Amino acid sequence: MTQTIALGDSGLFTILRGPSPSAVAPTGSVAVHSPHTLFNDLPPVGFLDANKAAQYPRTLPDDVLVAIAHPGKRYVYRVPGDREPFVPTNHWALVRVSSPTITSAEYLETWFLTPAFRAELDRHATGQTIQRVSLADFQRITIPMPPLEVQRKAAHTIRGLQDAEQRYRDVIDAIRALKDRELAELANRLTHDPSAEGGTR
Numbered sequence: 001m002t003q004t005i006a007l008g009d010s011g012l013f014t015i016l017r018g019p020s021p022s023a024v025a026p027t028g029s030v031a032v033h034s035p036h037t038l039f040n041d042l043p044p045v046g047f048l049d050a051n052k053a054a055q056y057p058r059t060l061p062d063d064v065l066v067a068i069a070h071p072g073k074r075y076v077y078r079v080p081g082d083r084e085p086f087v088p089t090n091h092w093a094l095v096r097v098s099s100p101t102i103t104s105a106e107y108l109e110t111w112f113l114t115p116a117f118r119a120e121l122d123r124h125a126t127g128q129t130i131q132r133v134s135l136a137d138f139q140r141i142t143i144p145m146p147p148l149e150v151q152r153k154a155a156h157t158i159r160g161l162q163d164a165e166q167r168y169r170d171v172i173d174a175i176r177a178l179k180d181r182e183l184a185e186l187a188n189r190l191t192h193d194p195s196a197e198g199g200t201r
Helices: 035-039 105-112 115-124 135-140 148-192
Strands: 003-006 013-016 030-033 046-048 064-067 076-078 092-097 142-145
Touching: 013 135, 035 064, 035 076, 064 105, 076 105, 092 105, 105 142, 105 148, 115 135
Parallel strands: none
Antiparallel strands: 003 142, 013 092, 030 046, 064 076, 064 092
């Protein structure tokens, strides 16, 4: 039987939030990442020293981050096991599974990627210039909680499709890089030796 629960009321999750980007420093021992820096493989927005970082959540493997400030096409990030721990900015809601015998990070990530969840996220967003979802509103969003085996099957199916999508993107990126390299070499040849490609005299 599938139950519907509010993210903040079930006791199945711990929901945390980090510092404002204005609270970080140019140097320190712990990196701080926003959605923009994380999704675009950019350097962190800043750093915190160890004492200050202790005041905020630091990521663990399988934490699921949801962008709640100006969420774009990419707004969900599940922390991989080999990722160096970092502190997420307050542009994220960090969701940590507290009861792994009832639910999993893989299912949580899968549900957060559904159009139904995104519609709920957008419905709670406020603001003219930058859309934001308050942490209180985020915790009120409900999600279905089917039996664990059903969760695992759903997550496995979506993960397979995501892996196939990533392989396709890798092929496209490789073809695009090859095309750009060939165009650059062609331009170089024609610039230095117009006759090399049957150019005009």
